[in-house]
Amino acid sequence: MAPVYDIAIVGAGMAGASLAAALGPHARVLVLEAEDTPGYHATGRSAAFWSETYGGPDIQPLTTASGPFLEAGGHLAPLGSIHIGRAEDEAAIDAFLAEFAGSDVVLDRVDPSAFVPGLRAEWKLGVQEASCAYIDVAALHAESIATARRTGVDFVSDAAFSGATRVRGVWTIDTRAGAFRARVIVDAAGAWADAVAVRAGVRPLGLQAYRRTMVQLRTDPGAPDGLPHIADIAGRFYFKPEPGGRLWLSPHDETPTAPCDAAPEEIDIAIAVDRFERVVDWRVAAIERRWAGLRTFAPDRLPIYGFDPDTPAFFWCAGQGGFGIQTAPAAALLAASLLLGIAPDPAVAAIDPARYSPHRF
Known part of the structure; x- marks a missing residue:
């Protein structure tokens, strides 16, 4: 008979891998991944930046708490970030500053033209978020998996989840790679x-996936040295520099x-380029790469961490939207x-987990 794991994690993307690394020293853990390669869908298609304001003030504590772990x-x-706007965006700029006025995030009003050569004249408003940084997603994900393996966590790929039943406190989990048993x-x-929940006989929570488009541009002139991440305060685009004078651009779709x-989709690529050309006077010389990823949200757009209110021993770690990478260390802790019923690590002790509980649904 198959061994009984303490915990079986379905999914080896950033959420599952970082959680496995945190649990490994304390429990016998199995990670089941549907794809041949962990992180294929959302993790591997991240825009790869860390921003304390991204996701709003309810996400910021997780992002800020993750910063020291990511730096270490x-x-x-x-990198730095400048949130830009036109005259009609003044109220949005004010609201943005007010949202984070009581937080540890440092935001300063600036003239965006001092940071973006060729910025068109109507983009007069700017807020600097100096703490914004590049994040090495691939290295972070690989490190999480390696850490988990060193503590004895087992990983099984090509193990798409097809169902689970719970008898006498133990789940039997059916996958493409065979059956496995776990207490949680x-x-x-x-x-x-949500699909995994349904296959386990658990009520879905209304999670919704959204497509997000990214393109890599070669521009004339090329992206200047020291260009920060640039984000439209109205949420219509963002772009950031990459090595070789390239840019990554999204229409924030x-x-x-x-x-x-x-x-x-071609229409989303066209929209992205059109919006970009309305911001700077640079010429788009080539679209060198294009890709899309999924961002999955709960109905209230907050992540979900906690035991299901109706089904014993079923734990949600879902709905991380576009901020799952930058919050991963703190969210895992x-x-x-x-999961373990222990006091939280001091790094996250001030974060109230109730705001992310599935009980809110």
Whole structure:
């Protein structure tokens, strides 16, 4: 008979891998990944920046608490961010500053033209978020998996979840790679989290996946040295520099979609380029790469960490939207404390897990 794990995590993306690394020293853990390669869908298609304001003030504590862990691991590099707007965006700028006025995030009004050569004249408003940084997503994900393996966590790939039943306190989990047993199931399946729940006989929570488009541009002139991440305060685009004078650009789209292997649509690429050309006077010389990823949200757009209110031993780790990478270290510590029933790590002790509980639904 198959061994009984303490915890089986469904999904080896950033959420599942970082949680496995946090749990490994304390429990016998199994991670089941549907794909051949962990992190194929959302984790591997991240925009790869760390911003304390991204996701809003309810996400900021998780992002800020993750910062020291990411820095200590060498996963952050200086970038900075300028949130820009036109005259009609004054109220949005004021609201943005007010949202974070009581937080630890340092925001300063600036003239955006001092940071963006060729910025068109109407973009007069700017807020600097100096703490914004590049994040090495691939290295962070790989480190999480390696840390988990060193503590004895087992990983099984090509193990798509097909169902689970619980008898006498033990789940029997059916997958493409065979059957496994565990006392607790953690649903860290990203866009497929509701589908996993349904297959385990658990009420879905209304998670919705959205497609997000990214393109890599070569521009004339090329992106200047020291260019920060640039974000429209109205949420219509963002872009950031990459090595070789390239840019990564997104139209900040959120197109509802079923869980899938997301691919970019030509209309969204065209929209992204059009919006970019309305911001700076640079010429788009080439679109060198294009891709899309999934961002999955709960109905209230907050992540979900905690035991299901109706089904014993089923734990949600889902709904991380576009901020799952930058919050992963703190979220893993918070979720691990809930799973193990222990006091939270001091780094996250001030964060109230109730705001992320599935009981709110």
